[in-house]
Amino acid sequence: MSDSFESKKVIIAGGSSGIGLATAAILVKEKANVTVTGRAAAKLAAAAKENPGIQTAALDSNNRKELDEFFHSQGNFDHLVIALSGAKGAGNFADLSLQDLRDGFEGKFWPQLNTLQAALPYVNKGGSITLITAISAISKAPGVSGLAAINGALELMIPSIAKEIQPLRINAVSPGVVNTAWWDFLPADAKAATFQQYASQLPVGRVGEPEEVADTILFLMRNGNITGTVIRCDGGLSL
Secondary structure (H helix, E strand, O other): OOOOOOOOEEEEEOOOOHHHHHHHHHHHHOOOEEEEEEOOHHHHHHHHHHOOOOEEEEOOOOOHHHHHHHHHHHOOEEEEEEOOOOOOOOOOHHHOOHHHHHHHHHHHHHHHHHHHHHHHHHEEEEEEEEEEOOOHHHHOOOOOHHHHHHHHHHHHHHHHHHHHHOOOEEEEEEEOOEOOHHHHHOOHHHHHHHHHHHHHHOOOOOOEOHHHHHHHHHHHHHOOOOOOOEEEEOOOOOO
């Protein structure tokens, strides 16, 4: 287990905001060489301005040609974090638009797998890959069957992939309700009320912060004896 990320080369797909950006910010402070990707150039520019030292690359992770060219240009690197996510797929199943669910898979499931497959030839042996899923994969709550399908599918693949790519390691972190821009589809007052409602139900008494999930990601990156594992960082939501 290495305690230092100094001079390690890390790529964070979907790192222009939220959990991905929080992870990048910590890694830069630990003197890693960090590149974050995202589709929105303005968000990437803002992320780099707020966190000097972060490199950025505008990239559509649904475009395999772009991904292949990007990873070829980067060359070998040490760690990959895949924080790509969409915002569609939630809702009670009887009323759930299956097109929205397809869009949910297009926003998270396929971009994560595209990125993973394109990156594999370039991840150094002894390195790691960490996917960001979500606690909806196992929460069994009303309204999350579509999200469970997306995140559960990713989580189910991880143990098999870990066996296939050994000794390279792959794991996932599964967050619960976290104070990120993912919730910005709600008006500000509704978002605050939703967080308050979750806080009253969670054993930890509050929603999570992206830095807490980032700490879990860094733990998996550091620990060379963990692979094929999903770690829940959900404030007890799954209990």
